[in-house]
Amino acid sequence: MNMTKQDLRLLMLHEFKLGHNASEASANINRAWGEEFTRDRTVRRWFGKFRSGEESLKDEEGRGRLGSLENEQLHAVVEQNPRQSVREISQTLGVRITTVSRHLKIIGKVKKLDKWVPHELNENQKLRRFEVGSMLSLRNTNDPFHDRIVTCDEKWVLYNNRNRSGQWFDRDEPPNTSQSQCCTRKRLW
Secondary structure, eight states: OOOOHHHHHHHHHHHHHTTOOHHHHHHHHHHHHOTTSSOHHHHHHHHHHHHTTOOOOSOOTTOSOOOOOOHHHHHHHHHHOTTOOHHHHHHHHTSOHHHHHHHHHHTTEEEEEOEEESOOOOHHHHHHHHHHHHHHHHHHHHSOOGGGOOOOSOEEEEEOOOOOOEEEEETTSOOOEEEOSOOEEEEEO
């Protein structure tokens, strides 16, 4: 005989109405229908529902597997807005977060943070920094001056309260660079 889930739940309700506990009910059902027909944990869950007054034998809405996910569909959503979180993508597509994570890995997407650069340098500025660095390095080898630098106990902190958000990129694709808008020096003492 082929038994459906609702038939099994009816057996559990019958055992509950007879006053048996979950372990006894599980043992009775397995004795009648074969070992491993139902698990003790399943019977306990249903007995909890029966105790709370719910005697519906139908599946709850939302239980079970959510819709499947096509990699092309996921790729399109990520390309449309690469700054979305996995949670937002899962809500958009109507699937579980773990499904989205697994499929992102399959299509080769990884979350990377932008590279922060204080500001973009033009060619003259780059050349000037190189010259000064080389000059200081040569000067230090000829006449060591690092030992003669005097510092105070003041601290100057460069801070920028920019929130960095990640984006989805292909594994070998480098992250974007984002230029700071304003850097503020703050003196701490």
